Amino acid sequence: MGKRNLYLKNTPVQEAQEIYQKALEGVVTPQEEEIPVTESLNRVTTKAIYARYCSPLYNAAAMDGIAVEAERTKGASERTPLTLRPEGDFVVVDTGDPIHAPYDAVIMAEDLLEQADGSVQILESAAPWQHVRPIGEDIVAGEMLLPSRHRIRPIDIGVLLSGGITQVAVYRQPTVAIFPTGTEIIEPDQDPEDGAIIESNSRMFEAMVREQGGLPTRFAPIADDYELLKKSISEAVDNFDMVIVNAGSSAGTEDYTVHVLRELGQVIIHGVAIKPGKPVILAIVRGKPVIGLPGYPVSAYLTFENFVIPVLQQMNGQTSSRVPQVEAVISRRMVSSLKHREYVRVKVGKVDGKLVASPLARGAGAAMSLVRADGFCVIPQNSEGVEAGEKVTVELYRTMEEIDHTVVAIGSHDLILDVMADLMPTLYPGNYLSSTHVGSMGGLMALRRGEAHLAPTHLLDEETGTYNVPTLKKLFTEPMALIKGVDRVQGIMVKKGNPLGIRGIEDLPGVSYVNRQRGAGTRVLLDYKLKQAGIDPSAIRGYDREAATHMAVAAAIAGGDADAGMGIESAARSMGLDFIEVGPEEYDFAIPVRFLELPHVQHFLEVLKSREFAERVEKLGGYSLRQAGTILYI
C-alpha cells in the first residue's frame, strides 16, 4: 500500500489557530506602502491620518446673497428699511465664496429688495456670522480624519482629499502563491477522461484571496512528484508573502506535501479536529507561512476560512470580521463526533415567526451544499450532536431581510422548483424561494412540524388511485390547501437506445435497478405498480440502492452502473436517457391555509401562473400546466 504519514494529529481548531499565530509572530510582519488616496478604496490604513487643511479653508458663504458687516445692519426693519450700496456696504457672494473682513455675515438673495441703481434694501438686521460656514467647520487642520487599521470607504476618500491628504500609508496587499497539485487533476477547459478531476479549488482560493485584499497568483497544476513540488514551493517562498498548496495534505501514499515542508522548513501543525477538513498543514518556510489544504471542496473552503484568512488579515491589518449570528431551531437530528468541530451547512427559513435551520448534505465533497447554504451551524468538538427541535447558533450568510421574504419549501424534488427559485427574485425583487429535497412524505412531516410554508408532494393513494388529497386529509388536522402544480409523466429511465429492450415494469426483474429513498413519491409509485403487476420487490436487483433525487438516479444510469430507474421525463431528457412512460402523476404543493395570504406566498402563486414560468417549463419538456396555481381547499 506504500508509505503513509503516520503523524496526522487531531489538534482542536482554536488551539491550532493560536499555536500557528504564535509561531508566526515576529516572523510575519505586515508591510506598508504609500499610495494615492484616489486609489485607496478598501485598503487599510497603517496609522491614524490627520488633516493638513481646514474644510472649509476659509469663512465661506453658506447661501447665495450678499456679504455685509452685521454691525452696520442694526436697526433695519420693515418700517425702517436700510439701503446698502455696492461700493463698501456689501459684495455679492455665491454659496462657497470666501467672506473677508470687514464682512462677517451673509444676507440671502431672497431677502433683498433690489433697486434700479444697483443698491439693495433690507428689512431685517443681520446677526454676526449668519449664513457663514466658519473656517474648519467640517474639518480642522490637525484633526484625526481616520484611525489606524481602518478600511477606506468612498466617503473617507472624499474627506481625506478635502483635508489636504493626497497620499496615504496602507498595508501592502499580501501576495499569495497558489499551487494545485495531483497527477489526476485537469484544467477546466480540458476534456475530462476517466479518472480525471477538474481542478477548481485553486480558482476559488484566488477569489477568496482577492476578497481579503490580497494578490493571488495561481500556478498550473503540479503532478505528484516530490522534487517538483519541493522546487516549486521553495521558489514561491522567495517571491511571495504566503504559499498555499492544495491537496496532498493528508497521509495517503501520494501525499508528499508534509514531507516537502518538513524538509524545507518547519511544520507547526499537521491535522486539525475540524470536519470537513481534517488534513491541514500549517508550516513556516524561511519566514513565510505555507499552508497545505485538503482537496475536497467543502474541506478546502472551510480550512481556508479557518486557517488562511486569519493570516491574510494579520498581514493586512484587519481584525477578524465577525459574521452575524442568529438562534434557530434545527429541523433534524444531527449526530456528530466528539473528535472534531463540525461545520454543518444549513438552509434557514422563517416560518410562523420561528427561525428553522435545515441541514444540507454533510459530505466533504458536497460543494453545492455551500452554494445553497444560508449559513453554518457549528457543532463543537465536545458535543455528540443535537436533537431535532433543539436551538442552535447559525452563522448567517444571508440577511434577515432576505430570510423574512423567503418561501420555505421542503419535500419532493422537481426541476421546476429551480426554475421557480430563479423567477421569484426576478419577477418580484426581494422575494425568494428556498427548497430542500427530502421526498414527499419527508416534506409533509416537516410541514406538520412547522418547519416549512409548503411541501411539494406527489403521493399516490393506493386505495383511491388519486394523488395528494387523501394523504393530506389523513395527516393534518389544521385547515389545509393544495396548490395545484404540474402534471408530469413518470417512467423508467434507461440508457440511450434502450440496449436491454426494457418495455415496462414487468421487465425490471433481472436488470440492475437504482431506487429512490423511502417516502419518495416515485418509490411509492413503483411499489404500487409492482403490486399491480404481482412482482415481489426482492426480485428487483438494486431495490435497496437509494438515490436522493430524480437527477441522481438519471446520473447513475448515464454513468453505467445501473440499467434502469424510475423518474420524471425532464430528468431523463436532461441526461440524454431514453424514457419509457409508466403513467401521469400530479406534483402539487401542500400548504396550511393560514400561509396562503403571506405576501411572498402570493408571489409564489403568481410565479406559478406566470407566462415566464410557462415558457421555461415548456423547454424542460414532459409537463402540463393546465391546473397550475389552482387552489383546492381540503
Place this chain on the structure above:
Amino acid sequence: MGKRNLYLKNTPVQEAQEIYQKALEGVVTPQEEEIPVTESLNRVTTKAIYARYCSPLYNAAAMDGIAVEAERTKGASERTPLTLRPEGDFVVVDTGDPIHAPYDAVIMAEDLLEQADGSVQILESAAPWQHVRPIGEDIVAGEMLLPSRHRIRPIDIGVLLSGGITQVAVYRQPTVAIFPTGTEIIEPDQDPEDGAIIESNSRMFEAMVREQGGLPTRFAPIADDYELLKKSISEAVDNFDMVIVNAGSSAGTEDYTVHVLRELGQVIIHGVAIKPGKPVILAIVRGKPVIGLPGYPVSAYLTFENFVIPVLQQMNGQTSSRVPQVEAVISRRMVSSLKHREYVRVKVGKVDGKLVASPLARGAGAAMSLVRADGFCVIPQNSEGVEAGEKVTVELYRTMEEIDHTVVAIGSHDLILDVMADLMPTLYPGNYLSSTHVGSMGGLMALRRGEAHLAPTHLLDEETGTYNVPTLKKLFTEPMALIKGVDRVQGIMVKKGNPLGIRGIEDLPGVSYVNRQRGAGTRVLLDYKLKQAGIDPSAIRGYDREAATHMAVAAAIAGGDADAGMGIESAARSMGLDFIEVGPEEYDFAIPVRFLELPHVQHFLEVLKSREFAERVEKLGGYSLRQAGTILYI
C-alpha cells in the same frame, strides 16, 4: 443678481425615484457579456446556469483502500476471514480514483490484513457501494448551479468549474462619466488659494461607482461655462452608459447644468424633498441617464445613494440591497421640516442593553459626520421631528457585534480621545471607543439619562476650586467613580507672534474673542477667571460667539476672524498658534461604578495606562499622565 432657475421643485424622494425609473424603462436596457468564470468574482449572472458535467464525473473511491465486488465478499468474518487476490479480486485505489464494473465497493486500507504474497485478508463483508462517491453525488449534469441575477462568490466559481462551465454570461459593467464643475474648484494636489475649494466629491463618486460594480471615468474639472459643459456632456452621453455632473445643480446664477440638460434632452426631475441634498437633477439625454448632484459633500453622498445607485443596480441586474435596521432611542430632540425627508447621521451605542442613537452635525457640509456615523436615522417628510427618548429606526453601517463592544463616551472634547479611539482596536482587537462632543455638562447629563458609559469632563467647582468631584456628587445619586485622565494646561490661544501683545485674561476686553458653548468646561473656567479678575462678560466682544471644540476655536483664530479664544495647548500647537498659559486643569472620565467591570471598559482603562498611549500623548504636548487610569470612588 443674475438669472436664477425658478423651477426648482420639491418632489418627495420616493416619488422622484419612481418617476425617474419609469422614464428610464425601455430606455436603459442592461447589457450582457460572456466572461471567463475565473474572472467572474462579484459579477452578476444574467441567466440561470446549468451544469454541463456531473461531479464527481464517475463513481469514485471515497477512501484509500481496495475496490472489490461486494457480492463476492459475503460471509467474511473474524472467524472466517476471506482472502482476496490482486489479480481479479481487487484493485488498489486512492481517494478519488474511479471505480469500474465489476467493482462496486471500497474497503478501507485500515481494515485490510496485508499478506506477504500481495493478497489481503478481510474480516467483514463489504456492502454494495460502501465508501464510493456515486457519479453526480454533488452535481448532476443539467442541474441548475446558479440562478439568474446572482452575484458570483468564490464558492460559486469553484462549483461552476467543477460543473464544466468555463464561460459565464454576466451583466456588463456600466460605464459612468463623472464631471466635476465649477470655476472655483481645484485639484487636491494644487495649493489652495483664497476662495478655492478642493474637489473631492468626484473621487468619492468614483469609489461608489466601483463598489456598485461599475466602471467610472472621472474627468478634469470644467469651469462654469455653458458651451463647454454642453459639449462635454454631449460627448460623454455618446461614450458612456451614464453621466454624473457634480455641483451647479441648484438654481444659482452659475448653475448652468439644468439649462444644458434641457437643451440636450429631457429633465425629468429638478429638486427633491431630501435634506441634505435638495437640488438634484434627474435627466435623460439621448437614451442615457444624466444626473446632476449638489456640491455639499453630505448632499452629494446622500443623493448619489438615493438616485444614482438604483440606476446602477438596474443596469447591473441587482435588486436593491437592504441595509440592516435597528430600533434605537434618540438622545436629543431633532426638529425637522414637513417639507423634506431628512437623513440624520447618528452615533449608535449600547448602554445597559439599550441602543442609543446620538445625532451628529446635521449640516450639508459636515462630511466628517458621515465618516463618524454608525448609521442614519431617517425623519420622514411628513414629520416635524422626534423628541428626546423616542424610538427611531436606524439604518446601520456597523455590525451589532462591533456596537456591543464599543465604549460610548459623551462629553468634553480632547485630542487624546482620538488617540484612545485609535488605540482601542489596535491593542484590543474587536473593541472600540466612540465619542461625541457636547461639552462637560452635556456629557454628564447624557450619562444621567443612561446614554453613555462614561463622560469626559473638566468642570471646576467655583467654591472649592477643585475639579469634577464636587459636580459628580451634586448631580448623581447612584454610586459613581472618576477615572483620572490627564492634567492639561488651559490658556489663551492667539495668532503666531501674539501681535496684540495679550498677556492674560485682563487683556481680553477689547479684542475679538471666540467662546465655547454653554456647559463646556473651558467656558466655565473663563467665567471663573473673569469673575476673579472682576471683568464683566459683556465687555468681551464675541463672548456670545460659540464654537463647539477646542480645535474649532483654534481654527477661527488661525483663520483671522478672531484674536483670541481659550483652549488647550495641544489644540494651539496643532494649529500653529501662540499659547498664553492660564492654569492647569484636570480632564477625567466620570463613570457609574456598575460599568467599571464591563470588558470593553476594562480595555479602555488598559489603553489609558498603556505605554503606546503615553508615547502618543507625549507627542501632542501639554499633558501630564501622572494619575492616568487611577480610579476614585465618589
